Amino acid sequence: MLLFVGVTYASAQKQAEITFDKTTHDFGTFSEDSPKVRCEFSFTNTGDAPLVINQAVASCGCTIPDYTKEPIMPGKKGTILVTYNGAGKYPGEFRKSITVRSNAKVELVRLYIKGEMTPKTTKTAKN
DSSP: OHHHHHHHHHHHTOOBOEEESOSEEEEEEEETTSOEEEEEEEEEEOSSSOBOEEEEEESSTTEEEEEOOSOBOTTOEEEEEEEEEOTTSOSEEEEEEEEEEESBSSOEEEEEEEEEEEOOOOOOOOO
């Protein structure tokens, strides 16, 4: 019975861990002429149990995250692709967050995107 309790306790301690390559992406400067930009956040399951991303929610409707839906085995990688669409937004600096919820040891991680969208270029008519 003591062996059973020890094995059960050891298996209960197995947990997924999510480790991101980076938690902030800077788009730099881009034009309102091409307002849609994308970046990718890569992560690794550094734990010893399968990792499941339950949810990735952006702070604004202009930011859309798409993430690996299937469980990520220990030692394997997954991605979160983030698209920022500045169409209809005022030019200037921005900073948005993406909240990632998973079954990892640290259940909630925030990722950030930032950049500066410059105004559309105006074309002058030739006479």
